[in-house]
Amino acid sequence: MPHKVRRRGIAAAAGFALAAGAVAAAPSPSPGGFDVARALDTLDAQVQEGMRRTGVPGVSVAVVHDDKVVYLKGFGVRSTEAPGGKVGPDTVFQLASVSKPVASTVLAQALGADGFDAPLKGVTLKDPWVSAHVTAADLLSHRSGLPDHAGDLLEDLGYDQSYILSHLRYEPLSPFRTSYAYTNFGFTAAAEAAAKAKGVPWSRLSEDLLYAPAGMNSTSSRFSDYQNAADRALTHVKTEDGTWKPRHVRNADAQTAAGGVSSNARDMARWLRLQLNGGKIDGRQVVNAEGLAETHVPHSISQPPPEPGAQPGYYGLGWNVRYDDQGRLRLSHSGAFALGTNTSVTLVPAEKLAIAVLTNGAPTGLPDTIALNFFDTAEHGKPSRDWLPVVAKSYEEQLGEGRSETDYAKPPADPQPARPDSAYTGTYTNPYYGRATVTGTSGGGLVLRLGPAPQNYPLTHYSGDTFSFETAGENAIGRTGVTFTDGRMRVEYLDANGLGTFEKAGRGSGPEAGPQ
CATH class of the missing domain: 3.40.710.10 (DD-peptidase/beta-lactamase superfamily)
Structure with a gap:
């Protein structure tokens, strides 16, 4: 099979x-x-x-x-x-x-x-x-x-x-x-x-x-x-x-x-x-x-x-x-x-x-x-x-498999309002996924940029500090969530193994943050 x-x-x-x-x-x-x-x-x-x-x-x-x-x-x-x-x-x-x-x-x-x-030479794993x-x-x-x-x-x-x-x-x-x-x-x-x-x-x-x-x-x-x-x-x-x-x-x-x-x-x-x-x-x-x-x-x-x-x-x-x-x-x-x-x-x-x-x-x-x-x-x-x-x-x-349990295409009937865009914009770092940025657009709204030659993902507000975007590529799974909490950004579909949280720059993300 x-x-x-x-x-x-x-x-x-x-x-x-x-x-x-x-x-x-x-x-x-x-x-x-x-x-x-x-x-x-x-x-x-x-x-x-x-x-x-x-x-x-x-x-x-x-x-x-x-x-x-x-x-x-x-x-x-x-x-x-x-x-x-x-x-x-x-x-x-x-x-x-x-x-x-x-x-x-x-x-x-x-x-x-x-x-x-x-034993193989040159293969480095966590242990x-x-x-x-x-x-x-x-x-x-x-x-x-x-x-x-x-x-x-x-x-x-x-x-x-x-x-x-x-x-x-x-x-x-x-x-x-x-x-x-x-x-x-x-x-x-x-x-x-x-x-x-x-x-x-x-x-x-x-x-x-x-x-x-x-x-x-x-x-x-x-x-x-x-x-x-x-x-x-x-x-x-x-x-x-x-x-x-x-x-x-x-x-x-x-x-x-x-x-x-x-x-x-x-x-x-x-x-x-x-x-x-x-x-x-x-x-x-x-x-x-x-x-x-x-x-x-x-x-x-x-x-x-x-x-x-x-x-x-x-x-x-x-x-x-x-x-x-x-x-x-x-x-x-x-x-x-x-x-x-x-x-x-x-x-x-x-x-x-x-x-x-x-x-x-x-x-x-x-x-x-x-x-x-x-x-x-x-x-x-x-x-x-x-x-x-x-x-x-x-x-x-x-x-x-891997699809979100939340249907982000259907926001709650009474969503909590988002904070101003400036509360979310900035550079975020992650030792595994590298650098990410969240920027505002001229017409209002936010864009998440991920990857070494950044790919753009427009964010759609869901409720409060939670947004969503449409995944792309071979492993696309539909809409996934992005949640901002206390200077951190968690990207849901990147987090299956606990590696999907990004630290906002300046919060002590360390020398390994960003592409290595």
Whole structure:
């Protein structure tokens, strides 16, 4: 199922582009009872029906079985606005969090099996003992103690990777190695530490150790390569009138190892072959086999058992890990940008079978649904249930997390008056979020400015010393509150971990206040 994503048409299944020779001869039923040919026969219809139901503009799918690419197709369009162009197997998509298992593949080669458990240099967290002992395995399996999505809001405000990683030291920690919380920047910290030890940037390390030797010629860990790709799927969100439009650009370079990879279905098929073949492709050992195997086993418990006797959810190193009723290992990961991307990969190594689904729409659950239907059909002859509403509900619930319990769009019937604007204006500082200013406008009213290249948020009065503003970016959650008290300013949606209070300048905020 999809991991936690913080936030958030008229469909057009405009046909598909199939590369010549992309589809191998139909395979026979596998020894384990999976009828892969049957699942492939229904896959076109499953994709097209899912696009019809969701309106997602473009989809690209790769299926690998027994070290062969048995399905490689694109559906729909790269953009709903001219020039759109059809999606094909070579169309490049942003992977979002499917970047994580790609990155752990790089690290399997860089570190080997033993290197995952060696303490990392250069990672500083709040507890000095944890900083001295934290390993790549701790950070890649989200058991370091960092809180859920630590650092993501700094990225939304425009801070760069260096600032964000250096400020993880302010985040409160849960018990080390006994708690689970999904963190993009904890994951990124591990990758960057490994790259620094090798003396190269992460994007170069990924290219040298995986993309080039595996023949993944259209895959990159740099946003600029995605943006400059001629055959590129634009990211789409659903507008108020129900249509899908390419309205945003999501540059994820700050968390590149965790969410910044771009690729196409053809390259993903090569990567899936490598995953299923112990790090080998075309007879060449590209990735350390022992290191790769280490990424495929549980390293933390990500979800408690849903009921007595049921399995918990596990997380490996960049993978969701579970075992089905037959004891078969199943590896998966989803990716989602609220600003317009949803992706999924699923592998059943015992069946030598895997699927990757890439889409250019904000999360609806379509890629997860396509994968679930495919494996259900292979094993049981048909989908075991209508998966789309199930997965969509999971995304919707996660998108709603973090929203304020107060509806700031509806002020109280008898609000308390605000003080004069001058009581609130000024410069405020915070050791984690940096400097903020509150200024008056020529027409009356207040504006909050946050971030290193300040982003403007007009404040709307709610009651007394409480105001609100509309959040923006990947982690937008609607309106949030801003409360002024005795020379302090608390920004509600920045305060989930107790870090969202700013001191007015001159009140002893200390030398660490402001961008570091």
